Amino acid sequence: MNAMSRVELGRLISFIERGEPLAPRQKRLIHSPTSARVIGITGPPGAGKSTLVDALIASYRRLSARVAVIAVDPTSPVTGGAVLGDRVRMGRHAVDDGVFIRSMGSRGRTDGLSPSVRDASRVLSNAGYDPIFIETVGVGQIELGVVECCDLRILVLAPLWGDYIQAVKAGVIEMIDLVVVNKADLPGAGALVHELEQALHGKRGSEVRVVMASANQGDKGAESVPPAIDSAWQILSSSGLTQRRIEATEAELVNRVQDTFANGPLRGAIRAGNAQLLAEQVTLGTISASEAATELFKVALATCTRTGNGPTVKKEP
């Protein structure tokens, strides 16, 4: 564990987000192997995810764990208001030094967590935070990509939203470890739990649990959730945790390589004026868009090979 204040941590995560150079001590926080439980929480707007996370923070703090929350906003900046609202709602933990809450943009990435969110959770793990909750609003494919990069995956639903069918249709259900039916005091909660259990039973056997909560009724309303998380964690650790972490890292590496290509060779080709020239020709009808793209791709690759086959490998401590 590394003694770093929340202010220092916040600054470091901002550096990571902006891709700024890091001090050796900061790099160590990223590059050391991590052990914290990274728990993804997703669900449709209105299911009460933030209220639930707020209650979970309180629960885990009673066990004197240091708890972190990263709220990933897939639609930043326009709908940033929602996440901002969530942060305000979690404000009772703002004075608690053992709680770190941060919202991060997804940088338009819909195929998984952005590398900077992954690095931020590495930093938080190595700074002694455990569990780390990654909360994201469920907007289609985006939610899938984000929760797929977490160790444990929780889906939060509420009755009367009809999102259950959407979740089943989209295959979200199939990759979830635990379902929380929140707002369980509303009519239809029992029926939703029943439907979910039916849907889950046929698919992955009995290890996926469905629990009810009423997180808006204070921490007591969500007291069923931490034990359910712990037992889902037990199941995961004894089966596929390492494999899951490897798969999430593989997805991260692919994202990183795409970024390297976009920010390196491709940007080089655009700067050299080739993209604009080709776009003019396509607009005039001289060549087709696919021919122009093939040409631009060649220019980008030529840039690479000229400069010695890719970027320099920076050895990190």
Added chain:
Amino acid sequence: MNAMSRVELGRLISFIERGEPLAPRQKRLIHSPTSARVIGITGPPGAGKSTLVDALIASYRRLSARVAVIAVDPTSPVTGGAVLGDRVRMGRHAVDDGVFIRSMGSRGRTDGLSPSVRDASRVLSNAGYDPIFIETVGVGQIELGVVECCDLRILVLAPLWGDYIQAVKAGVIEMIDLVVVNKADLPGAGALVHELEQALHGKRGSEVRVVMASANQGDKGAESVPPAIDSAWQILSSSGLTQRRIEATEAELVNRVQDTFANGPLRGAIRAGNAQLLAEQVTLGTISASEAATELFKVALATCTRTGNGPTVKKEP
């Protein structure tokens, strides 16, 4: 103009979406220079975009124009229900052979229209459809990317939604040619128009107009919109239309090149097992994620240079 039935057009667009090989006649529809007005319509959920598009279809059909609508769903597949609903609502035009309506996924792309949507609008233009409306629900950065790829950009807002402030904050207002305040029969419409005019006045001069509509009150409720579109089109044609088309095409080329890299060299490196091997080492803590990504990037580039510097240029007719 190319005599192609709506069924044939629909099939061709499906081929484009799936990246299937096309017949020479089909390729010509994509590769001929296009002339149709491509009009992007965006706005928050609930602003009444589809009802407005429905009314616009009726207006332009009275001028005996062939009209096409592509509904781009940025969050497909989970929230696909919304677009499906929109299509049902536009059902009265289903029997009209001069109207082509289609929904397409954005393939998780948030940085602009997917190349297949661009190609579909080329096909529709060369099949005699004009105008072509590209409708997308405004979800943050996604809406910006999509409307930036259209010739003319319309923002639809409704009073009482508070989205005006969001739109101003996110800079959406600054790239819009026309604002439609829909649901103008609701209280607050006049105040919203006033606010918008104030916001627009300072920024881009008086050429951006704000018009009111009540598209839910039938086609008459939206009759102010087609003349406003026509006059915005006049302004655009006499100033920056070509430049705007070049910029949109440049963004498209960049997207295409990224896809070529991801589906070619990067996929090759992943298939060769390098991504998984590196992911294992990162998970074990042997190397850092950024080092592993640099390594994977090198492998991907080596694949390219071995096979002769990129993919073969297919000459298209």
